[in-house]
Amino acid sequence: xxxxxxxxxxxxxxxxxxxxxxxxxxxxxxxxxxxxxxxxxxxxxxxxxxxxxxxxxxxxxxxxxxxxxxxxxxxxxxxxxxxxxxxxxxxxxxxxxxxxxxxxxxxxxxxxxxxxxxxxxxxxxxxxxxxxxxxxxxxxxxxxxxxxxxxxxxxxxxxxxxxxxxxxxxxxxxxxxxxxxxxxxxxxxxxxxxxxxxxxxxxxxxxxxxxxxxxxxxxxxxxxxxxxxxxxxxxxxxxxxxxxxxxxxxxxxxxxxxxxxxxxxxxxxxxxxxxxxxxxxxxxxxxxxxxxxxxxxxxxxxxxxxxxxxxxxxxxxxxxxxxxxxxxxxxxxxxxxxxxxxx
Amino acid sequence: xxxxxxxxxxxxxxxxxxxxxxxxxxxxxxxxxxxxxxxxxxxxxxxxxxxxxxxxxxxxxxxxxxxxxxxxxxxxxxxxxxxxxxxxxxxxxxxxxxxxxxxxxxxxxxxxxxxxxxxxxxxxxxxxxxxxxxxxxxxxxxxxxxxxxxxxxxxxxxxxxxxxxxxxxxxxxxxxxxxxxxxxxxxxxxxxxxxxxxxxxxxxxxxxxxxxxxxxxxxxxxxxxxxxxxxxxxxxxxxxxxxxxxxxxxxxxxxxxxxxxxxxxxxxxxxxxxxxxxxxxxxxxxxxxxxxxxxxxxxxxxxxxxxxxxxxxxxxxxxxxxxxxxxxxxxxxxxxxxxxxxx
Numbered sequence: 001x002x003x004x005x006x007x008x009x010x011x012x013x014x015x016x017x018x019x020x021x022x023x024x025x026x027x028x029x030x031x032x033x034x035x036x037x038x039x040x041x042x043x044x045x046x047x048x049x050x051x052x053x054x055x056x057x058x059x060x061x062x063x064x065x066x067x068x069x070x071x072x073x074x075x076x077x078x079x080x081x082x083x084x085x086x087x088x089x090x091x092x093x094x095x096x097x098x099x100x101x102x103x104x105x106x107x108x109x110x111x112x113x114x115x116x117x118x119x120x121x122x123x124x125x126x127x128x129x130x131x132x133x134x135x136x137x138x139x140x141x142x143x144x145x146x147x148x149x150x151x152x153x154x155x156x157x158x159x160x161x162x163x164x165x166x167x168x169x170x171x172x173x174x175x176x177x178x179x180x181x182x183x184x185x186x187x188x189x190x191x192x193x194x195x196x197x198x199x200x201x202x203x204x205x206x207x208x209x210x211x212x213x214x215x216x217x218x219x220x221x222x223x224x225x226x227x228x229x230x231x232x233x234x235x236x237x238x239x240x241x242x243x244x245x246x247x248x249x250x251x252x253x254x255x256x257x258x259x260x261x262x263x264x265x266x267x268x269x270x271x272x273x274x275x276x277x278x279x280x281x282x283x284x285x286x287x288x289x290x291x292x293x294x295x296x297x298x299x300x301x302x303x304x305x306x307x308x309x310x311x312x313x314x315x316x317x318x319x320x321x322x323x324x325x326x327x328x329x330x331x332x333x334x335x336x337x338x339x340x341x342x343x
Numbered sequence: 344x345x346x347x348x349x350x351x352x353x354x355x356x357x358x359x360x361x362x363x364x365x366x367x368x369x370x371x372x373x374x375x376x377x378x379x380x381x382x383x384x385x386x387x388x389x390x391x392x393x394x395x396x397x398x399x400x401x402x403x404x405x406x407x408x409x410x411x412x413x414x415x416x417x418x419x420x421x422x423x424x425x426x427x428x429x430x431x432x433x434x435x436x437x438x439x440x441x442x443x444x445x446x447x448x449x450x451x452x453x454x455x456x457x458x459x460x461x462x463x464x465x466x467x468x469x470x471x472x473x474x475x476x477x478x479x480x481x482x483x484x485x486x487x488x489x490x491x492x493x494x495x496x497x498x499x500x501x502x503x504x505x506x507x508x509x510x511x512x513x514x515x516x517x518x519x520x521x522x523x524x525x526x527x528x529x530x531x532x533x534x535x536x537x538x539x540x541x542x543x544x545x546x547x548x549x550x551x552x553x554x555x556x557x558x559x560x561x562x563x564x565x566x567x568x569x570x571x572x573x574x575x576x577x578x579x580x581x582x583x584x585x586x587x588x589x590x591x592x593x594x595x596x597x598x599x600x601x602x603x604x605x606x607x608x609x610x611x612x613x614x615x616x617x618x619x620x621x622x623x624x625x626x627x628x629x630x631x632x633x634x635x636x637x638x639x640x641x642x643x644x645x646x647x648x649x650x651x652x653x654x655x656x657x658x659x660x661x662x663x664x665x666x667x668x669x670x671x672x673x674x675x676x677x678x679x680x681x682x683x684x685x686x
Contacts, residue, residue, distance in 0.1 A: 093578055094602050102602025102626055104577075162628065234447075235436055250619070259437050259445025262630075269623050273616035276593070276629075280612045283445055283632030285505065287605075289623045 002343075003119030004324045005054030009046055012057065012325040020121040025071035026089075028127030030063030030081060033138045034147050035117040035341040036315070037327050038085075039177045040268050041110075043245075045328050057324075058118030058341070059085035059109035060150040064138060065131070072127045080138055081131040083117065083124060084294040085109055085151045090129020100129070101290040108290070118324050120343050132297045144340055145304045145312030148182060152338070153300060153311040154293025155266045156182030156243070160190050162287035163239035163264030167191030170232050173213070174253050175243035176204040178314040178338040179266060181211060183241040185309050188212030196228060196237065198252070204337060207313060221248060225255035237261060242288070247271035257284045264288040315340045345686075346462030347667050348397030352389055355400065355668040363464040368414035369432075371470030373406030373424060376481045377490045378460040378684040379658070380670050381428075382520045383611050384453075386588075388671050400667075401461030401684070402428035402452035403493040407481060408474070415470045423481055424474040426460065426467060427637040428452055428494045433472020443472070444633040451633070461667050463686050475640045479648075487683055488647045488655030491525060495681070496643060496654040497636025498609045499525030499586070503533050505630035506582035506607030510534030513575050516556070517596050518586035519547040521657040521681040522609060524554060526584040528652050531555030539571060539580065541595070547680060550656060564591060568598035580604060585631070590614035600627045607631040658683040 003017045022029050035058050048055065061083040068075055075081065088095050088103035095103050105126065110116040114123055124130055134146060148154075156179050165171050171192035173183045176199025187195050188211060197213040199205055205216050217227045229236055236258035242249055245267025253263045254275070262285035274286060303309045317336040319327045320343070327339035346360045365372050378401050391398065404426040411418055418424065431438050431446035438446050448469065453459040457466055467473055477489060491497075499522050508514050514535035516526045519542025530538050531554060540556040542548055548559050560570045572579055579601035585592055588610025596606045597618070605628035617629060646652045660679040662670045663686070670682035 093576065097581075097603055099603030099626055162626075233436065238440075260440055260442030260635075265623065269620045271619060274619040274629075276614060276617040277612045279629075280608065280632045283442055283630075283635075285628060285630035286617075286619075286622075287626075287628035287630070289626030292603075292626075 001120040002321055004057040004116060006044055006048055006051070006057050007054045008050045009048050012045070012328050014321050014324055020115055020123045022067055022069050023123060024125065025069040026126050026128070027069045028065050028072055028075050028124045028131060029067040029121060030083065030124055031066050031121050032061050032063045032117055032119060032343045034062040034143055035343060036060050036147060037118070037324070037331055037339045037341065038151060039179060041328070042332050043268060043270065045332055056112060056116035056119070057110055058116035060147060061117035061122065062143065062147050062150070063122065066121070068127055075127040075131050075133065079133045080136065081133050082146060082149050082297060083109070083131060086290060087114065087125045087130040088294060089126045095129060098292055098295040100292040100294040118341055120321070130294065132294065142304060142312065144315045145310060147340070148311040148314065149293065149297050149300055149304065151293055152178045152314060153182045153185070154296040155179050155291040157186040157296050157300060158291030159183045159241035159243055159264040159266040159288060160186035160239070161264065162262070163241050164262045165190040165192050165239045168193050169238040170194045171239040171241060172196040172198060172228055172237035172256050173241045173243060174198050174249050175267065176201055176208060177243060180243035181208055181314050182311050183243050184208050184211040184213050185311055187239070187241065189303070189309060192239065196231060198224060201334060221252065224252050228256040232258070239264065243267055245270050254279060254284060259283055262287060266291055314338045318342060344463040345664055347400040347459055349387055349391055349394070349400050350397045351393045352391050355388070355671050357664050357667055363458055363466045365410055365412050366466060367468065368412040369469050369471070370412045371408050371415055371418050371467045371474060372410040372464060373426065373467055374409050374464050375404045375406045375460055375462060375686045377405040377486055378686060379403050379490060380461070380667070380674055380682045380684065381494060382522060384671070385675050386611060386613065388675055399455060399459035399462070400453055401459035403490060404460035404465065405486065405490050405493070406465065409464070411470055418470040418474050418476065422476045423479065424476050425489060425492050425640060426452070426474060429633060430457065430468045430473040431637060432469045438472060441635055441638040443635040443637040461684055473637065475637065485647060485655065487658045488653060490683070491654040491657065492636065492640050492643055492647065494636055495521045495657060496525045496528070497639040498522050498634040500529040500639050500643060501634030502526045502584035502586055502607040502609040502631060503529035503582070504607065505605070506584050507605045508533040508535050508582045511536050512581040513537045514582040514584060515539040515541060515571055515580035515599050516584045516586060517541050517592045518610065519544055519551060520586060523586035524551055524657050525654050526586050527551050527554040527556050528654055530582070530584065532646070532652060535582065539574060541567060544677060564595065567595050571599040575601070582607065586610055588613050597622060597627060602626055605630060609634055657681045661685060
């Protein structure tokens, strides 16, 4: 089968690899019908060292179940399923508590062991715990929106929940990538009254406004902090949704949280340890992590299905598998916001 | 009047100082009827550099209002009041949101500007926002318990709230000082099912059991982490109440939180910046700070008054003002758990 491998920074290829296959009785095998490129894939795209054999890429997918192992009970052949970016057994206390990305038997797609989703097919560990069947056709017009439940929409929702967005809250979203834009959707549906989007790409900021952002801050660093303070009566935001993961983004996030506020971080951390003294004296909560998107599908799916939320609008380009390397380039150069892949 | 000053580590004296007096029209003046020594006072007791003029000590008090400024509206002469360890205007958005310790016009007692509570009298900024009148006599048997609402009981409650203790939760309390013991009370009343107290002083651990602790962990460091994992099915605690502030305590607190869990920290931080990557991948929330004890009196006072909670039991020694230096020594050497002062 064909699959995407990253060999080192800026070196992405689509190659013939051994077919994905069931290994464990709890596995399923899916044929990927939709995948995409994630903002987090741009971290290795810029800093992956030489990796012999290549790193399988892609962790977001919708697919059709082609086969299931002998112990799979609920997932059946022929079902269309959402594949969250992490796999999880679904039965341990951590999964039962809704933190599937902390499952002691879990892990993440886009790794040598399980392969990546920017491919024709994929082995799914713990199929019953991991996959979420959906009752639509594989070419439904909602497919882009449904695909976001694999990662970016659920991740934006996680940022909003862990930043404790509540009705009437002042929320600030750091980053105007696909996750940041989904975080705006999430903050809006949780009732934030003021939603400040922080970024500098006009087309993305326009989409953020469509999604519910009330204010735009294009400044960075200390200027950004001061601008947010101005917009919030001098106090800062109750809820800061950190959707980048860089040191500057995290510094800004901590700087714009008001006393008693919370930073919900979902950007993969590329920053130094967090100041524990300033955050203490300002009673700032620092929360977040890899979003348990599997847990959030129940809540978000109905709103996707009836069009109340439209996270599929973050996709602005579609490629087939051969177009994946060009998709990386386009996203990395900010020509594309988020690239959909139809293998 | 007489007041306690700390000149450098291990050098505490009670001296004649200028009388406390009203300076601002929003001030009140109280005569201190009960004060105490705080575990946090032991940090400067061990590391305060030479401080010319001395640092006024004490931030917990109950007192009688002797005078009020011309703009004070709700606090009246003759009232018995609880003085939270921080002062706050009570009217800004941050105070209205219940984060009085983040009030932009606020600050903390035990500072050169406002003086300390281990003294005969004290100036209270923002009397209306700061003080909480109580309707008991100044020698009521509940006085020790009421005094804990100034700091330690409210601080334990803050640890429990910020660690998100919920009915059925597994809670772990790091530290068996007065705050840690109050944190046990707080975790119990919020419905924790398992409460692990971590400390090594037999008499304190016995009190912790009386307050609701179900398990005791005397180990430290990695051994403590492993012991807590054993006691929690291998997963760790949902809620960790960090009541010390040392590097070892914080490392332990982070180590024993389960994926998706929260650390509510109330020990004044004496540790390095907090790892932002491990906490991210485990979805650990780090929260807490100086407790807005003013906000918590409404909720806790009725339970103190009817004896449902007995935080006054943390006091095991009483001294007059002259006995304060000896009180510091006794607390520092762990001969006394918490020392009550009757000026």
